[in-house]
Amino acid sequence: MEIITMDQAVSYLNQKVQINAWLTNKRSSGKIAFLQLRDGKTYFQGIVLKEEVGEEVFDTVKGLGQESSLKLIGTVQADERSSLGYELLVHSIEVVGESHEYPITPKEHGTDFLMDHRHLWLRSSRQHAIMQIRNEIIRATYEFFNDRGFVKIDPPILTGSAPEGTTELFQTKYFDEDAYLSQSGQLYMEAAAMALGNVFSFGPTFRAEKSKTRRHLIEFWMMEPEMAFTDHEESLQVQEQYVAYLVRNVIDNCHLALETLGRDIDVLEKYTQVPYPRIEYTEAVQLLKDNGFDDIEWGDDFGSPHETFIANQNDQPVFIINWPRSIKPFYMKVNPDNPETVLCADMIAPEGYGEIIGGSQRIDDYETLAENIKSFKLDPEVYAWYLDLRKYGSVPHSGFGLGLERAVAWISGIEHIRETSPFPRLLNRLYP
Numbered sequence: 001m002e003i004i005t006m007d008q009a010v011s012y013l014n015q016k017v018q019i020n021a022w023l024t025n026k027r028s029s030g031k032i033a034f035l036q037l038r039d040g041k042t043y044f045q046g047i048v049l050k051e052e053v054g055e056e057v058f059d060t061v062k063g064l065g066q067e068s069s070l071k072l073i074g075t076v077q078a079d080e081r082s083s084l085g086y087e088l089l090v091h092s093i094e095v096v097g098e099s100h101e102y103p104i105t106p107k108e109h110g111t112d113f114l115m116d117h118r119h120l121w122l123r124s125s126r127q128h129a130i131m132q133i134r135n136e137i138i139r140a141t142y143e144f145f146n147d148r149g150f151v152k153i154d155p156p157i158l159t160g161s162a163p164e165g166t167t168e169l170f171q172t173k174y175f176d177e178d179a180y181l182s183q184s185g186q187l188y189m190e191a192a193a194m195a196l197g198n199v200f201s202f203g204p205t206f207r208a209e210k211s212k213t214r215r216h217l218i219e220f221w222m223m224e225p226e227m228a229f230t231d232h233e234e235s236l237q238v239q240e241q242y243v244a245y246l247v248r249n250v251i252d253n254c255h256l257a258l259e260t261l262g263r264d265i266d267v268l269e270k271y272t273q274v275p276y277p278r279i280e281y282t283e284a285v286q287l288l289k290d291n292g293f294d295d296i297e298w299g300d301d302f303g304s305p306h307e308t309f310i311a312n313q314n315d316q317p318v319f320i321i322n323w324p325r326s327i328k329p330f331y332m333k334v335n336p337d338n339p340e341t342v343l344c345a346d347m348i349a350p351e352g353y354g355e356i357i358g359g360s361q362r363i364d365d366y367e368t369l370a371e372n373i374k375s376f377k378l379d380p381e382v383y384a385w386y387l388d389l390r391k392y393g394s395v396p397h398s399g400f401g402l403g404l405e406r407a408v409a410w411i412s413g414i415e416h417i418r419e420t421s422p423f424p425r426l427l428n429r430l431y432p
């Protein structure tokens with residue numbers, strides 16, 4: 001007998017198969033039991049008829065606890081009422097592992113309780129849907145960049161440098177030296193771009209940010225392309241095409257997951273249209289002032305209310321471009337049209353999800369970069385290798401970083417970033 005998962009049901013209609021699954025819920029009357037099952041791929045219904053399986057098996061079924069693991073033999077049937085379209089008419093059941101008093105029941109639980117049981121919460125249909133969308137975004141990311149000839153490069157996680165400022169670093173001992181967990185692979189990716197042209201990384205990054213917002217994780221995954229012989233304008237085009245591609249693939253390949261989450265596909269469709277609108281930082285500040293934000297001045301960073309207001313002007317992601325150099329990192333190239341600003345952009349997602357991409361053109365001139373390293377009070381010895389890149393055949397180059405979990409939260413339409421990571425690292429939470 002073939003062992004299948006229920007997502008393959010279409011190829012096994014009216015055939016006898018084995019499915020290995022867990023019981024999520026059940027209801028029964030005198031002669032018939034309805035089992036809600038999950039096989040890792042999908043959630044589906046199993047029908048057990050007393051006259052089919054016999055008294056003994058039927059009684060066993062009635063006594064099964066939530067999350068019992070089972071080997072089921074049955075016939076795949078069409079079922080128009082389920083969103084899957086199929087159910088299993090069960091002929092026999094073997095209990096593999098019993099389960100009693102499973103802590104997460106179909107009733108409502110508080111967030112803290114669910115977070116304490118994250119190892120079990122992952123089994124629920126909503127979490128399952130989010131993990132599938134996360135997986136699709138990862139898959140589509142590799143596809144997008146591989147199709148365009150980018151080479152995947154893995155920058156180190158233990159580093160001696162701090163690209164995004166020195167206040168949010170996890171420090172650890174590295175034998176006799178101090179090391180930090182990577183905040184961003186960017187500086188290493190710049191070296192790789194000079195070797196391989198177009199490269200991308202995709203790996204964990206760490207920020208010791210004492211932020212407890214719905215957008216911040218302590219550990220998150222970042223996707224960082226870096227492109228040689230590429231200016232910021234070209235990088236913006238890659239960014240919008242890439243994000244539109246992610247949304248397109250989630251729409252096309254994650255129907256059931258989006259349905260489980262109640263995500264409106266028409267809203268998502270708008271995000272597949274490029275180009276995305278752009279606004280200069282300076283114009284954005286003016287727009288905010290004109291609309292009653294008296295807490296913002298030119299030179300300030302934006303908080304989430306500011307980002308959300310700007311994002312709400314459109315129903316697509318928006319680029320805020322050319323930020324003041326005083327609030328951006330040391331490696332960004334000055335904007336020749338307005339030297340108080342740098343050639344950079346934040347991509348702000350609609351619907352209040354905030355910044356999902358930060359990117360810029362990098363300084364390619366040795367003297368300018370050396371001066372910045374000094375004026376930012378960074379240790380020149382630590383950055384000597386990074387300066388070397390400007391010494392031997394320097395070229396204009398640009399890149400960006402997309403935060404995977406923020407993208408997942410936005411595309412899935414879920415409220416809080418903590419549900420986008422299988423085991424989120426949050427302020428004050430390291431368990432489980």
Ligand code: 4AD
Nearest residue numbers: 184186216217220224355356357358399400401403
């Ligand atoms: O804007 P950031 O700090 O940019 C960089 O690190 C650049 N070095 C990237 C590059 O040019 N190669 O971070 C990039 C993205 C943000 O837009 C956001 O999506 C995500 O990383 N991010 C976070 N996501 C979750 N939790 C946090 N604490 C995050 N901090 C940044």
Ligand code: MG
Nearest residue numbers: 346355357358
């Ligand atoms: Mg940023």
